Amino acid sequence: MNNKEVVKKKVFVRTFGCQMNDRDSEAITGLFRQNGYTLTDDPKTADVILVNTCSVREHAEEREISFLGSLKKISREGRRMKDEGREKLIPHPSSLIPRVIGLIGCMAKARGQEIAKQMPHVNLICSPASEDRILEYVEKIQKDGGRIIDLEDRQRDEEFYQAPFNIDANHAQVVISTGCSNHCTYCIVPSVRGELRLRKPEDIVDEVKRNMDLGITRITLLGQNVNDYCFHPSNVNFIDLLKMAADINEIEEVDFMTSHPKNTSSELFNFMAGSHKIKKQLHLPIQSGSDKILKAMNRGYRREQYLKLAADYRHIVEGILGTDIIIGFPGESERDFLDTVDIVKTVGFNYAYIFMYSPRPGTAAAKLADDVPLAEKKRRHAELLALQKKISKGNITKY
Ligand code: SAH
Ligand code: SF4
Ligand code: F3S
Numbered sequence: 001m002n003n004k005e006v007v008k009k010k011v012f013v014r015t016f017g018c019q020m021n022d023r024d025s026e027a028i029t030g031l032f033r034q035n036g037y038t039l040t041d042d043p044k045t046a047d048v049i050l051v052n053t054c055s056v057r058e059h060a061e062e063r064e065i066s067f068l069g070s071l072k073k074i075s076r077e078g079r080r081m082k083d084e085g086r087e088k089l090i091p092h093p094s095s096l097i098p099r100v101i102g103l104i105g106c107m108a109k110a111r112g113q114e115i116a117k118q119m120p121h122v123n124l125i126c127s128p129a130s131e132d133r134i135l136e137y138v139e140k141i142q143k144d145g146g147r148i149i150d151l152e153d154r155q156r157d158e159e160f161y162q163a164p165f166n167i168d169a170n171h172a173q174v175v176i177s178t179g180c181s182n183h184c185t186y187c188i189v190p191s192v193r194g195e196l197r198l199r200k201p202e203d204i205v206d207e208v209k210r211n212m213d214l215g216i217t218r219i220t221l222l223g224q225n226v227n228d229y230c231f232h233p234s235n236v237n238f239i240d241l242l243k244m245a246a247d248i249n250e251i252e253e254v255d256f257m258t259s260h261p262k263n264t265s266s267e268l269f270n271f272m273a274g275s276h277k278i279k280k281q282l283h284l285p286i287q288s289g290s291d292k293i294l295k296a297m298n299r300g301y302r303r304e305q306y307l308k309l310a311a312d313y314r315h316i317v318e319g320i321l322g323t324d325i326i327i328g329f330p331g332e333s334e335r336d337f338l339d340t341v342d343i344v345k346t347v348g349f350n351y352a353y354i355f356m357y358s359p360r361p362g363t364a365a366a367k368l369a370d371d372v373p374l375a376e377k378k379r380r381h382a383e384l385l386a387l388q389k390k391i392s393k394g395n396i397t398k399y
Contacts, residue, residue, distance in 0.1 A: 011037045012046035016064050017054025019222055019257060020193075021105055023173040024131055025052045028104075030163030031135050043074055048100045048138050053107035055188050058358040064107055068119060071101050075121035097142045100124050104131055106192040110361070112151050123147040129178070129194055132160035153194040158203050164214060171218040172211040176204050176241060180224035182260065184287075185298045186329060188360035189224055196228055201236040201244060208245050217252040219245060225260040227268070239271050246277040255279035261286065261309055262300035269316040280319030284309070287326050289343030290336035297329060298364070303343060310347045320350045327384060328357040328377035330368035337380050344387060352388045356381050 011032045015025040028050065029039060043049050049071060053064045079099065102124035103115060109127040116125055123146070124137055130150040137148045156178065166172050179194040180187075208219055221241065223229060229238040236244075238256075245254045254277055259268075261284055272278045284306075288294050291302050301309075313321060325340060344352065356377045359366040372380075 008036055008038045009047040010040040010045055011048040011050065012040050012043045013050045013052065014043075014067065015052045016060060017052070017056065017106065019173055019220070020175070020178075020224075021052050021054060022167070023175055023222060024105070024128065025050075026165050026167060026173075027160055027163065028052075028131060028134055030165030031160070033165060034163045035135060043071065044077070045079060046099075047079060047097065047142075048102070049074070050100075050102045050104055050134070052105040053103065055106040055110040055192055055360065057355060057360075061107055061111070065115070068101075068103060068115070068122060072119070072121045075099065075101055098123070098145050100138045100141050102126060102134065102138070104128070104134065106188070109151055109153075109192040110188060112149060116147070116149060125149040125151070127151045127153065128192065129153045129156060132156040155197045158199070161199075161203070161207055162210075164210065166211070166214070166216065170216060171220070172216045173220045173222050174204060174207050174211070175199065175222050176226065176229055176238075177223040181228070182225060182300075183298060183364070185296065185364035186326065186357060186360065188363055191362050193224070196224075198229060198231050201231050201234070201241060204241065205244050205248070208248060208251065212248060212250045217250055219251060219254050221245065221254065221256040223256075223258070225258060225263070226256045227259055227263040227265075239268055242271060242278065243275075246275050251277060253277060253279050255281055258283050258285060260300075261306050264309060266312050266316065269313050272317045272319070280317050281322070282313055282317070282319060283322045283324075284313070285324035286343065286347075287324060288329065288332070288336065289340035290332070291339075293329050293332055293336050296331060296365075296368075297326075303339065307343065307346065321347070322351040323347075323349050323353070325352055325354045325384065326357050327354065327380045328372040330357070330365060330371055332357075332372055332380075341384060341387060344384065344391070348391055349388065351392050352384075354381060354384050354388065 013025050013029055015021050040046050051068055054060045101122050103122050104126045105128055108125050112125040115122060123141055126134055130152050141148060177196055177198045179196045180190045181196040183190055226238050229241060242254060245251060259282060264284060286306055287297055287299055289303055294302060310321060359370050
């Protein structure tokens with residue numbers, strides 16, 4: 001008997017970054033499972049190792065680079081198998097096939113060429129937009145050896161989202177759009193994820209229904225700014241999409257991430273208030289409470305507009321309100337910071353993710369002097385965090 005037919009190949013996936021990456025990793029895992037792979041949580045035993053990365057802040061990248069570096073040792077070893085509980089080295093039936101170590105996701109796009117030079121053991125580098133081709137690339141490397149680098153920016157094939165796999169058996173995330181065309185000056189997302197691209201409303205609804213068939217009744221719709229969704233020529237906008245999801249009988253709860261304040265409307269709040277299926281929770285990143293900084297960030301709203309929006313939301317929806325804040329953006333004076341402190345007190349967010357600004361290569365803000373000293377960033381960060389902790393009685397920090 002040929003061992004290769006008996007032992008299934010194994011894939012290991014490590015995910016950094018935001019919910020978008022979590023969902024992409026699920027879709028990729030689903031594709032591999034559909035093609036006969038099993039999942040492993042030990043990279044030493046894996047035939048395919050995929051590291052799905054985030055570039056949003058320097059700190060995130062540092063951890064990812066160190067993880068990728070740690071795989072160098074494994075790349076020289078044979079694949080391991082468990083033998084009656086004890087770990088031993090090969091022979092593993094697939095050990096003659098080249099092992100794939102893949103850098104995928106946002107940092108692949110941002111720093112793929114540079115990492116390719118530094119890390120010869122990484123033999124697959126794939127941008128977020130080309131993740132629908134990963135399986136094909138893996139098979140090619142397994143067959144022919146060598147290295148594949150694909151940093152293209154394009155619309156993914158709809159099939160990417162079709163293979164069922166969910167980490168959480170009760171809750172699923174559904175991507176409604178990829179990329180972003182907003183160009184906030186500090187943000188690397190548009191350059192690593194590409195311009196805004198929409199999935200078709202019927203494809204999104206189909207995916208929601210497929211989840212429902214699996215018994216999943218809670219859904220999060222995902223987009224960098226969900227309010228930018230408007231599908232032509234049918235003119236289906238985000239509120240229409242929410243309605244389509246909520247109209248599915250078996251669905252119990254729908255929520256969404258993220259809403260940009262510049263085009264979040266009271267129409268959305270009215271819909272949220274009127275539908276018992278929409279979760280009464282809104283993530284509405286403010287970034288700063290200073291008009292000067294908001295302008296420099298190209299956010300497209302002023303402090304007063306945000307305050308009005310937050311008050312409308314509290315009044316109409318009476319729900320949870322969370323936010324993202326960046327402190328230490330170039331040119332942020334003590335006064336600007338105090339404006340942020342003031343708005344945090346006024347709004348009383350239920351939770352807030354507070355980040356220290358880090359310049360991202362290629363963004364407009366990276367051309368400005370990063371002139372708030374690190375010690376000052378740390379002080380402002382700690383101060384705001386302490387304030388928010390008091391307000392929300394405990395704080396969570398993600399990404
Ligand atoms: N699309 C979402 C989130 C994008 S990234 C939105 O528009 O809100 C998530 C958060 O990371 C942002 O809201 C911002 O607060 C933070 N962030 C983005 N770029 C950053 C940078 N260069 N330095 C520090 N924080 C940053
Ligand atoms: Fe980045 Fe702004 Fe787009 Fe959010 S809306 S992803 S912060 S450019
Ligand atoms: Fe998300 Fe990070 Fe990319 S926040 S979109 S994984 S840069």
